[in-house]
Amino acid sequence: MHSLKSLSLSNKKALKNLVSRNLSNSVSKNASTSSLPNILIIMADQLNGTFFPEGGPAEWLHAPHLKALAERSVRFSNAYTASPLCAPGRASFMSGQLPKRTRVYDNAAEFASDIPTYAHHLRRAGYYVALSGKMHFVGPDQLHGFEERLTTDIYPADFGWTPDYRKPDERIDWWYHNLCSVTNAGTGEITNQLEYDEEVAFLATQKLYQLCRKTTERRPWCLTVSFTHPHDPYVTRPPFWDLYKDCEHLLPSVESIPFAQQDPHSERLLNACDYQNFNITQDDIMRSRRAYFGNISFIDERVGELMDVLERTRMLDDTIIVFCSDHGDMLGERGLWFKMSFFEGSARVPLMISKAGSKSACDGHLVDTPVSTIDIVSTLAEMVGLTSLDEVQQWTDGESLVPFMDKDRQDELHRGPVLMEYAAEGTHTPMVCIRRGRFKYVHCTIDPPQLFDLEEDPHETKNLAYDPAHQMLASSMLDEVNSRWNLPAFDAAVRESQARRRVVYEALRNGSYFPWDFQPLQKASERYMRNHMDLNEVEAQQRTSVNFKYPDVLNSRHHSGIGRSPYKATFGTEPRLGLRVGLNMPDEVIDKINTELDLADLAYSLSIGTGVGSPSTSTENAQKECVSCGKPYSGSHKCHKCNKFCHAIAPCSTPHSEEGASKNATRRAANVSNPT
Structure with a gap:
């Protein structure tokens, strides 16, 4: 098994630039x-x-x-x-x-x-x-x-x-x-x-x-x-x-x-x-x-x-x-x-x-x-x-x-x-009312005033508005009503x-009546698997782990099993390196990504949930073979089976034919160099 730490210096720099650029795009957009x-x-x-x-x-x-x-x-x-x-x-x-x-x-x-x-x-x-x-x-x-x-x-x-x-x-x-x-x-x-x-x-x-x-x-x-x-x-x-x-x-x-x-x-x-x-x-x-x-x-x-x-x-x-x-x-x-x-x-x-x-x-x-x-x-x-x-x-x-x-x-x-x-x-x-401290005062121009001491009389059974001992308070409350x-x-x-x-x-109410009552709108064609959505992509997007715990991305190398890792939901369903900063990403992980974590190690850690083996050494611009469609390429590559670009860390997420899937499994088991 090999590690991305064995990548050449220039390849590491390119990888770091890629991660930094994607992180910057995500974080700057939502920094506030x-x-x-x-x-x-x-x-x-x-x-x-x-x-x-x-x-x-x-x-x-x-x-x-x-x-x-x-x-x-x-x-x-x-x-x-x-x-x-x-x-x-x-x-x-x-x-x-x-x-x-x-x-x-x-x-x-x-x-x-x-x-x-x-x-x-x-x-x-x-x-x-x-x-x-x-x-x-x-x-x-x-x-x-x-x-x-x-x-x-x-x-x-x-x-x-x-x-x-x-x-x-x-x-x-x-x-x-x-x-x-x-x-x-x-x-x-x-x-x-x-x-x-x-x-x-x-x-x-x-x-x-x-x-x-x-x-x-x-x-x-x-x-x-x-x-x-x-x-x-x-x-x-x-x-x-x-x-x-x-x-x-x-x-x-x-x-x-x-x-x-x-x-x-x-x-x-x-x-x-x-x-x-x-x-x-x-x-x-x-x-x-x-x-x-x-x-x-x-x-x-x-x-x-x-x-x-x-x-x-x-x-x-x-x-x-x-x-x-x-x-x-x-x-x-x-x-x-x-x-x-x-x-x-x-x-x-x-x-x-x-x-x-x-x-x-x-x-x-x-x-x-x-x-x-x-x-x-x-x-x-x-x-x-x-x-x-x-x-x-x-x-x-x-x-x-x-x-x-x-x-x-x-x-x-x-x-x-x-x-x-x-x-x-x-x-x-x-009608108006003032609650100040322990007292409540109720005023209406057509009714007698009401004044209650809620500490002594929580059930409001004794109106103090005409009590001689509370005339100064009642008068000040009336003044406040008139001032407000x-x-x-x-x-x-x-x-x-x-x-x-x-x-x-x-x-x-005369003639045709069009009420203002709210009518909830549903984008029915965008729900479940309608509008010919890719079932696997829909399932990957919709599956949410119950009671999941954050894996220690800073120390662990292997997080597999789609739907089991919160970072599968956090980073998105496509196993690409461009980070998507999601709602559930801990701040300490973001800080670690920005400051301390070796980005080459990070790139491998982010392959969680994809079933990807550890990549082997390679040289920059060396020709590679797409694990999804089997065609050789160098640099970026568009898989001819799914018409999507593959990326430098993980294979294409779109399922291919049974023959292709078998081929993929064989290649991953053999740990083919530089999966894309």
């Missing part, structure tokens, strides 16, 4: 993005943050995967939505802007295409950004910076659910937000929402495998996986239902408050839910909460699938993971259901952020400072080191949470007040938006 971490954002829908008391799932919840994620994450126990409704909350989450700025006031308000989102910022920095699942975009733009959407959305993208402040007592739709979800709660093997989330999870895991295989470009990725559970209807599968048979939390902490004793906004919400036409029993409440808890476990199982793929493909330590929700669910507390209020069950959400790195390096800890979902944009921008951080910040109302990820600095850090807005159904003028919001102008903007949308929607 090759070291950036990947990002996985997992979003639940209507997940009540009070069930994550220490930032992670409560001990009694059956959520092993979320609990494991919590151990490696910075957990924010007082995280709030920007607006407690799906479309406004999600638009604010994506843009870092409050609803008054996004103009997404309700579930039928258009999210304008000219508002930058985290998808835009990351994509501009070189990231591949994709979405699997719900984001409740309204309007013709159904991407908002995402390069690809894997699924359609679950709700309509038109103006059909527009509220009307002129008719505060008129419900949007006969079924919209009514209490049938409570009275019909229970179990089911499959539902509309279960089917949707199964598709979301499946396509997300498939995309993760594709990103692991990707070898032609070294782009970091950001994948957002957005589920619709545990959103009502409250129906779960029997195995998840059974987990909570003896649960001690099936009844609310605060019993139903009689209608006449509710605050004005809660009365409006009950009317919006058609409360008067339902008789909600204790059994209804317990079944609804039990199914809701079961669906938390259902989401946990989906999270486990995603985490498993990250771990099996060795991308986990290179990936930032964010887990959050768009808003919460009152779940019968005070007699209220769903969201649309600033009470803790509706407005507080879970938020966990796991930094890239090994579990021991992730420095998981608890942060109790109040924060907002609008902080995510700035946080991601700083975590990945975007050079345009200042430019990103000008488009957001949030603050970066990166400083809070250093647990040794917790005592010296402070964040401004958390601001929330609500301008949708259940009210007929905008022009509420008459806010109200006028919402009413004008509603009026415009009514005109447009009525017009579009």
